[in-house]
Amino acid sequence: MDTCKSIAPNAVWAHKRFTLAELAIWPTVVYFYTLAVLHIGGGDEWIVSAFYDPQRHVFPLKHNFWTQTVMHDGGHELMLVVGIVLLAVLAAAMRIQRWRHLRRPLTFIVLSMAACVITINLGKQVTNMDCPWDLTEFGGQRVHYSLLQDKPDDAPRGHCFPGGHSSSGFALFALFFVARCYGYRRPSIALLPAFAIGGSFALDQWARGAHFPSHDITTAYICWMIALTAYWRLYSRAPQPVSPVKKELGELDDYQ
Secondary structure: OOOOOOOOOOOOOOOOOOOOOHHHHHHHHHHHHHHHHHHHHHHHHHHHHHHHHHOOOOOOOOOHHHHHHHHHHHHHHHHHHHHHHHHHHHHHHHOHHHHHHHHHHHHHHHOOOOOOOHHHHHHHHHOOOOHHHHHHHHOOOEEEOOOOOOOOOOOOOOOOOOOOHHHHHHHHHHHHHHHHHHOOOOHHHHHEEEHHHHHHHHHHHHHHOOOOEEEEEHHHHHHHHHHHHHHHOOOOOOOOOOOHHHHHHHHHHHHO
C-alpha cells in the first residue's frame, strides 16, 4: 500500500531527523521571533525603504515590466497552470489503474495547496492591514497602524496581510511532506521549490511596495502549518510502504 505508516504528533521515526512535533514547534519559534524583529523592531520599514525613492515619493519598481508583468502577473498565471495540471493528473490517476499510486500524494498536494491559497486570501479580508505603498511614509495617504493597534472604524480597510502573491509558491511546502512520507533520503531538497518560488514572489512584492516582509513571512508560516496539519490528518492511520531494499535488509537481519 503506497501510504505512510501510522503517525502521532510525538512519534519518532528512526530514519527521520525531526518528529512531527518538532516540525511544528521550531518553525513557530522562528516565525514569532522573526515577526517581532520585522514588525515590532522596525525591520519591515528598513527593508522596504531600500526600494522606495523618497525624492519622487514612489516605488520605482511598482509598475516595472519585470516586477509587475513578469513576476507578478506572469507568476500568478504560471501557478494557476500548475494547479490545473495537478488537478488534471489527479483526475487521470483516479481513472487509470496504473496511476493509482499517485492518488494519495496528488490528493494531499492539491488539497494542501488549495487550503493555503484560500486561507491566505480569507485572512487578507479580516486583518485590515495596509500595503506599504498606501502609507504616508511611503508616498500614500493612510496612517500606519501595526497588527496589534486598534484601527479606527472610519479608516479605509486594508487587504495586504498576509501576503497573497507568495502563497501559491509557499503552498509547495506540501512537496516536502510527500518526500518525507515516501522515504526520500533528503526530503529537505523538496523545500527548494517553495522557498525559491515563494521567496521570489515575496521579494518582488517588497520591491513594488505591495507588502512588508512580515506579511510574507506570515504567509510562509501559515502554509507550512497547513501542509503539516494536512499531512498528519491524511496519513495518520495509513501504514508506511517498505521499500524492497529495506525489506531485504530486514529479512537478512532476521536470518542472522
